[in-house]
Amino acid sequence: MLLRIFLALLLLGGSAMAQPALPSDQRMDQIEKRLEDLERKYNQDIKSRDEEIARLKAQVQQQSTTTPAATTSTDSIEQSRQAILKDIESREPSAQILRVPANFNPDLAVIGDFKGNLSSLNDNPARNRFDLATLELEMRAAVDPRADAVAVIPFSREVDDPLFFNKADASGNVDTGVEIEEAYLFMHDFGVPNLTAKLGRFHLRFGRQNILHNHDWPTVDNNFVNQSFLGPEALTDNGLSLSYVIPPQYVGGQYIEAIAEIISGEGNGDEGPVVNNSAVVDGPALNTHLLWNHDIARDWNLELGGSWLTAKHDDDNQQNVNLFGTDLTLIHTDPTGGFFNQLIQAETIYGDVDSSRTDSQHAWGAYLLAQQQINRDWYAGVRLDYTENALNDQQDVWGASAYLTWYWSEFLRFRMEYQHKDGDVPAEDTLYFQATWVFGAHPPHPYWSMR
Amino acid sequence: MRSIDCLFHWYSSGATKERKNEVSTKKEIPCSIPSCLLRHFVPSWLWLLFTLLLPATFAHAQLKIVTTAPDYADIAKQIGGDKVTVHSVMKGPENVHNVMAKPTEMVFLNQADLFVHSGLDTEPWRDNLLKGARNPRVLPGKPGNVDMSTGIELKEVPIGKIDRSEGDVHSYGNPHYTLNPQIAQRMAVTLVKAMCDVDPANASLYKASAIKFVNSMTDLSRELRATFAPYTGLKVVTFHKAWEYFADAVPIEIVGTIEPKPAITPSPAQVQQTIQLMKDQHVKVVICETYDDSKLAQHIADAVGAKMIVLPDHVNGVPEASSYQELFRYDVKKLIEAAGGK
Numbered sequence: 001m002l003l004r005i006f007l008a009l010l011l012l013g014g015s016a017m018a019q020p021a022l023p024s025d026q027r028m029d030q031i032e033k034r035l036e037d038l039e040r041k042y043n044q045d046i047k048s049r050d051e052e053i054a055r056l057k058a059q060v061q062q063q064s065t066t067t068p069a070a071t072t073s074t075d076s077i078e079q080s081r082q083a084i085l086k087d088i089e090s091r092e093p094s095a096q097i098l099r100v101p102a103n104f105n106p107d108l109a110v111i112g113d114f115k116g117n118l119s120s121l122n123d124n125p126a127r128n129r130f131d132l133a134t135l136e137l138e139m140r141a142a143v144d145p146r147a148d149a150v151a152v153i154p155f156s157r158e159v160d161d162p163l164f165f166n167k168a169d170a171s172g173n174v175d176t177g178v179e180i181e182e183a184y185l186f187m188h189d190f191g192v193p194n195l196t197a198k199l200g201r202f203h204l205r206f207g208r209q210n211i212l213h214n215h216d217w218p219t220v221d222n223n224f225v226n227q228s229f230l231g232p233e234a235l236t237d238n239g240l241s242l243s244y245v246i247p248p249q250y251v252g253g254q255y256i257e258a259i260a261e262i263i264s265g266e267g268n269g270d271e272g273p274v275v276n277n278s279a280v281v282d283g284p285a286l287n288t289h290l291l292w293n294h295d296i297a298r299d300w301n302l303e304l305g306g307s308w309l310t311a312k313h314d315d316d317n318q319q320n321v322n323l324f325g326t327d328l329t330l331i332h333t334d335p336t337g338g339f340f341n342q343l344i345q346a347e348t349i350y351g352d353v354d355s356s357r358t359d360s361q362h363a364w365g366a367y368l369l370a371q372q373q374i375n376r377d378w379y380a381g382v383r384l385d386y387t388e389n390a391l392n393d394q395q396d397v398w399g400a401s402a403y404l405t406w407y408w409s410e411f412l413r414f415r416m417e418y419q420h421k422d423g424d425v426p427a428e429d430t431l432y433f434q435a436t437w438v439f440g441a442h443p444p445h446p447y448w449s450m451r
Numbered sequence: 452m453r454s455i456d457c458l459f460h461w462y463s464s465g466a467t468k469e470r471k472n473e474v475s476t477k478k479e480i481p482c483s484i485p486s487c488l489l490r491h492f493v494p495s496w497l498w499l500l501f502t503l504l505l506p507a508t509f510a511h512a513q514l515k516i517v518t519t520a521p522d523y524a525d526i527a528k529q530i531g532g533d534k535v536t537v538h539s540v541m542k543g544p545e546n547v548h549n550v551m552a553k554p555t556e557m558v559f560l561n562q563a564d565l566f567v568h569s570g571l572d573t574e575p576w577r578d579n580l581l582k583g584a585r586n587p588r589v590l591p592g593k594p595g596n597v598d599m600s601t602g603i604e605l606k607e608v609p610i611g612k613i614d615r616s617e618g619d620v621h622s623y624g625n626p627h628y629t630l631n632p633q634i635a636q637r638m639a640v641t642l643v644k645a646m647c648d649v650d651p652a653n654a655s656l657y658k659a660s661a662i663k664f665v666n667s668m669t670d671l672s673r674e675l676r677a678t679f680a681p682y683t684g685l686k687v688v689t690f691h692k693a694w695e696y697f698a699d700a701v702p703i704e705i706v707g708t709i710e711p712k713p714a715i716t717p718s719p720a721q722v723q724q725t726i727q728l729m730k731d732q733h734v735k736v737v738i739c740e741t742y743d744d745s746k747l748a749q750h751i752a753d754a755v756g757a758k759m760i761v762l763p764d765h766v767n768g769v770p771e772a773s774s775y776q777e778l779f780r781y782d783v784k785k786l787i788e789a790a791g792g793k
Contacts, residue, residue, distance in 0.1 A: 145592070186582075194561070194585040245585050248558040255554045293554035301553050333551055337544025337742040337768070341551075375744060376549075377716055409715055411615050439615065 106141030106149075107441035113215045114435045121428035125172035126161035130433070133158055134214060136181075140441075146189040152182040152213065163227040163397060164389050165425050181213070181236060198241040203234050205241065205259045205289040206307045207347045208327045210234050218343075218371055219403050220417040220432040224385035225365030228397075229323055229349045231268050235275060239263030239284065259289040265311045274321045274353050274390050275311045285311030291327075303329040319354035343371040343381075351390045363388035379405040389424075397423035411438045514650045517556075517563040517589075519574050520547055521766040522629045523599060523642070525775045527567065530643055530660045534653045538563075540580065543767025544741040547573055547626075548619070548714070552580040560584035563595065564649050567642060570600035573626035597645040599638045603628050606695050618712025630697035630764055632668040632675070635775060639664050671776055675701050679783055682790045687736045688729055688751070690743040693764045701783055706732045709739075709748060716744075722751060729755045736760065736789045741768045758789040 116130025136154040143149045157176045162169070184200030203211045209223060210230055222233060241261040248254060265285030267275030275285065291305035307325035327347040334340040348366040355361045365387025373379050382402050389395040403417035417432040514535045518524040524539035531537070538559045541550045547569070560566060560580060566589035568577055581590060589595040605624030613620055628634050643661035647654035679685075683702040687694075690709045698705055707728050711721045728734070729751070737759040739748035745761050752759035762782050763772045772778040 188582050188585070189587045189590060196582075196585060245557070245561065245583075248561055253558055255558050257554070291554075295553070295555045301551075301555060303554070331551070331553075337542075337546070339549075339742070409615065410619050 104141075106139040109138040109438055109440035111136040111138065111213075111215050112435075112437045115220060116433045117430050119428055119430040121165075121426055121430070123167045123170070123426065124161070124165050124428070125170050126159040127428070127430065129159070131157055131159070131174070136213065136215065138440075143185070146187055148186045148188065150182060150184055150186060151180075154179060154181050154214075161232070163224055163232075163387075163425075164392075164395060167426075181234075184241075194245045194247060196243045198243075199239075201236060201238045202241060203236050204230075204261060204263070204287050204309070205243075206230060206235060206287055206309055206323070207289075207325045207349070208303075208305065208329055208345060209347065215436045218369060218379075218381060218405075219383055219401060220415055220434045221401075221419070223347070223367040223369070223383065224397060224399055225347060225349050225367050225387040227273075228363070228365050228387040229274060229351055229390045231272050233271075235267055235272065237261075237263035237265070237267055237275070237285070255293040257291050257293075259287075259291075261287040261289075263287060263311075267311070274313055274323070274351065275309070277312055277315050280315055281312045282317045283312070285309065299333045299335045301329075301331045301333070303327075313354055316354075316357070318357050320352075321354070322352040323349055324351075325349045339373050339376045341373040343369070343373075345369040345371075349387075353390055355391055361389075361391055361393045363390050363393035365390075377407045379407075381405075395424040397421065397425050413437070514565065514646060514653075515559075515563045516565045516567060516646075517560045518567040519550075519569060519577060520629065522635075522775055522778075523567040523638070525766045526635065526639055526642060526664065527565075527646075529664050529775070530639065530657055531646060531653075532656070532660060534650070534656065535646075541765065543765050543772070544763065544769070546740070546742040547765065548575065549742075550574065550576050552576040552583075554583060556580060557584040560589065561586050563589055565589065565595050565597055565645055567597040567599060567645075569626055569629070570598035571605075571623040571626045572621055573600075594645065594648050597642060599641055600626070600628065601641045602637050603634055607692070616712075618710070619714035621713070625692060625695050627693040627764065628696050630694065631700045632671045632775075632779065633700065634696060636665045636668045639668070667776065671779060672700060675779055675783055679787065682787060682792065685736060685786065685790050686732055686734045687738050687786075688725060688734050688757075689738040689740075690748055691740055693740055694738060697764075697782070700779070701786070703786065706734050709737075709743075709751060717747075722747070725751055726754045729757060736786065738762050738786075740764050760785045760789045762786075 111134075112132065113134045113136070114130070115133045117127055119127035121127050134154045134156045136152060139149075139151045141149055155176075155178045157174060159172060159174055160170075180201055182200075182202050184198045184202045187197045187199070190197065203213075205211060207226070209217065209226055212234070214222075214233055226234070239262050241259065243257060243259045246254075246256045246258065262284045263286075264279075265275065265281055265283065266277045266279065267285075269278065270276060287307070287309045289305060289307045291303060293301065293303045296302050305325075305327040307323070307327070309321070309323040309325075311321045313319040313321045325347060328345065330344040332342040346366065346368045348364065350364040351361065353361045353363070365385075367383055367385045367387075369381060369383045371379055371381035380403070382400070385397075385399040385401070387397060389397075399419055399421040401417055401419040403415060405413060405415045407413045413434075413436045415432075415434040415436070417434070419430045419432065421428050421430070513533075514531060516524070516527045516531070516535050516537045518527065518537065518539045520541050521539040521543050524537045527535055527537045540552065540556045540559075541547060557580060561584045563584075563586060566581070566586075568574060586595075587593065600623075605626070605628065608624035609617070609620060609622060613622060629638070639661050643657050646657045650657070679701050685703045686706050687703050688707050688709065689705055692708055692710070692713055694703070694705060697703075707725060709717055709722075709725055711717050717725065729737075734755070735757045737748050737752040737757055739745045739759060739761050741761055741763050745759065748761075749759045751757075761769075762785055763769045763778060766772055766775055766778050768778070769781065771781045
């Protein structure tokens with residue numbers, strides 16, 4: 001309607017300017033005629049457009065009922081074209097699309113452990129030197145929905161450093177080698193509730209620190225009692241380890257774990273002080289461990305454990321070894337959520353070890369460790385050691401150590417430790433230095449390591 | 452199975468006459484020795500009691516949920532109400548990356564129907580806890596294992612080769628996604644689906660509560676924006692890269708972090724660089740998480756005349772942050788106070 005009025009006014013104006021000489025009635029007739037012509041033409045245009053719109057609508061409707069995908073894909077193709085054209089015009093770099101690689105490689109970590117020391121005991125060839133003690137390869141992966149596999153293969157380079165040092169036995173040879181420290185299947189879900197199993201070669205669950213790898217010790221060196229009874233680093237063996245958590249509802253909501261291990265009884269071979277057999281020894285050995293873990297308060301956690309190991313000694317089926325151990329771990333966690341945590345840990349071992357077919361040694365030993373985490377990166381602690389020689393209960397050694405640990409990050413750590421050692425061994429004062437680094441996947445820590 | 456059926460059928464009938472009839476019928480059905488022994492030696496009233504109590508026990512059984520972080524525990528409580536029992540391994544103020552997974556936590560997880568966690572590589576201690584708990588229902592891939600990162604678009608996803616020169620970098624991207632109410636809506640969807648799967652009897656209740664929670668998150672998002680509107684673009688320095696998702700919900704501008712790389716303590720030179728950055732950018736607020744070194748954060752703030760505030764990044768990080776909603780209200784209140792508002 002507005003259009004028609006506008007056109008009428010336009011024509012009126014135009015006619016007035018173009019034909020001023022015509023009489024007024026004639027002019028009005030001409031205008032009327034032209035208006036009628038225009039209206040007719042306008043109506044025809046509208047009609048033809050309405051017809052065209054109706055035809056297109058019918059066409060679209062027909063297409064949407066027969067080929068909906070084609071319409072959608074045409075739209076998306078057009079959108080894609082527009083996006084590409086827009087991208088060509090843009091000065092921004094093309095958008096990155098993340099490609100997530102999928103593979104079956106295991107979690108892989110390489111752990112370097114570099115140690116050095118300065119000591120007053122020059123007679124000991126393991127003192128006043130530094131060396132890459134171990135370079136350890138750790139691999140972990142699931143091999144089945146119900147089982148994981150673990151392999152720990154250290155490459156070591158060390159000088160023999162016995163706890164009960166004797167100058168006459170010192171060779172000074174630098175031992176290099178590779179060994180299978182651990183390689184086992186861990187079956188975590190094989191149908192028996194609360195029961196898990198390890199099958200292969202593993203650290204025995206005797207006490208608390210024997211299950212640790214060297215680089216996980218809170219101190220540079222191993223505690224004395226474990227060195228005297230279990231081995232310079234740890235007691236490992238081949239066999240089956242079963243671990244059962246008693247259903248908490250039957251024991252008042254407590255965490256009680258029982259471990260039984262049937263092992264070949266060969267131990268670490270020559271390295272082992274008491275479980276030191278070769279393949280000629282008969283029968284398996286048995287190790288058992290029972291632990292109770294309890295929150296004694298909101299921020300205090302206590303763990304008590306007991307262990308018993310029975311095996312043979314010196315490749316002689318007539319010589320028996322019985323080791324009895326107790327352990328305690330007490331943790332106080334920072335209630336503010338910070339890192340001011342405290343740890344107290346103690347272990348004792350009593351041994352009934354046949355040193356010959358007619359003689360038995362009844363030795364014991366213990367350590368007490370106290371550690372303070374100062375902040376996220378710094379730890380300080382002391383360790384007191386006393387132990388008798390598991391193979392000679394008339395010989396003992398004691399030590400006092402203080403250490404400071406500095407984590408640059410989760411994967412790089414430096415440690416200093418001062419140790420005074422005395423007893424039925426040459427007295428010595430030693431300053432240890434250690435640098436430990438990890439590259440690769442994040443290795444799991446024991447819960448009390450405070451990392 | 453047949454013998455158990457026959458026992459239940461028999462002992463659940465009340466009348467003595469009927470019982471006698473049933474006994475005579477049952478004699479014709481062969482059944483196992485233990486069930487026959489039970490029939491003869493266990494008093495019938497005991498079985499009746501058992502029969503009555505058994506359904507009642509199941510009717511009142513609550514869904515047991517163990518979560519890594521208290522944020523998930525609070526959302527689970529808001530969705531599940533009295534139909535769930537919830538336990539969080541992390542109490543609130545700790546660093547989610549450094550929680551001590553004690554064996555006592557395994558006691559809770561041993562009996563859990565759902566284990567709700569952050570997924571990704573947020574909780575390196577999680578696997579030890581899972582393996583120690585001996586609960587196949589909550590192992591990865593099982594319906595009881597709930598990964599709250601599902602469906603969430605992460606920020607700062609590393610591209611190309613990564614290594615430890617980037618610090619304790621997270622290979623999947625920034626994992627602190629809980630600090631955004633809009634993301635909490637997605638988390639609620641993930642959680643409620645898992646709850647409905649393992650407890651279909653209460654599914655309609657869970658869904659209704661989840662919808663209510665999602666709506667409350669929309670309200671919270673609007674509330675936060677409105678409350679913080681006068682301070683939009685407030686420049687801050689944070690200790691850890693934990694506030695990137697928060698900055699989407701509460702419009703702060705994160706200019707830098709005190710940690711030069713994730714989980715790396717700064718050297719004195721790097722501290723000076725942060726101070727210089729704050730001077731150049733006129734930053735007036737330093738955010739320190741509850742678990743980080745507030746003394747260092749205060750030192751940096753003092754050097755430029757800024758204000759240092761300790762903010763919780765998880766529920767129960769401070770007593771006032773007693774729920775997911777209150778966590779945000781507390782953090783925004785503290786930010787406004789630091790910016791000079793009231």
